[in-house]
Amino acid sequence: MKAWLTPQRFLVIYSAALTVTLAGIVGAGIAFKDQKQKFSEIDVQRLNIVEPDGTRRFAIARDEDRSVAFFLKDPEGRDRLVLRVTPEGTPLIEFMDESGHTIDRVAALSH
Numbered sequence: 263m264k265a266w267l268t269p270q271r272f273l274v275i276y277s278a279a280l281t282v283t284l285a286g287i288v289g290a291g292i293a294f295k296d297q298k299q300k301f302s303e304i305d306v307q308r309l310n311i312v313e314p315d316g317t318r319r320f321a322i323a324r325d326e327d328r329s330v331a332f333f334l335k336d337p338e339g340r341d342r343l344v345l346r347v348t349p350e351g352t353p354l355i356e357f358m359d360e361s362g363h364t365i366d367r368v369a370a371l372s373h
Contacts, residue, residue, distance in 0.1 A: 313337075336360075 311320040321333040331346040344356040357366040 308321060308323040310318050312318050317335075317337070317339040318333075319335050319337075319339070321335070323331060323333065325331050325346070328349045329346050331344050333341050334343040334345075336342045340360060341358050341362055344354075344358065346354045346356060348354065353370045355368040356364050359365045
């Protein structure tokens with residue numbers, strides 16, 4: 263009498279189960295990729311908005327001097343407009359040239 267589960271039959275069943283499992287994992291990954299993530303709250307130290315090629319165009323961050331700023335960038339990723347609040351609480355708007363140097367600055371008038 264022959265055994266029902268021969269080594270050849272075992273390999274056929276094993277490969278079929280593995281194929282179905284792998285197809286399910288890949289399918290689930292593709293389906294999950296198309297869904298947008300939604301958050302009610304997120305804590306980050308820096309938020310970068312980038313072009314498809316990876317060039318940063320907008321950032322919200324705490325700068326090296328501990329000020330908080332919005333960085334608006336040109337198509338090459340260079341800072342061109344910075345909206346900043348200094349560590350002392352002073353709001354500033356800074357306009358930058360192509361080299362990243364401040365060419366004009368507007369600060370709030372103190373009362």
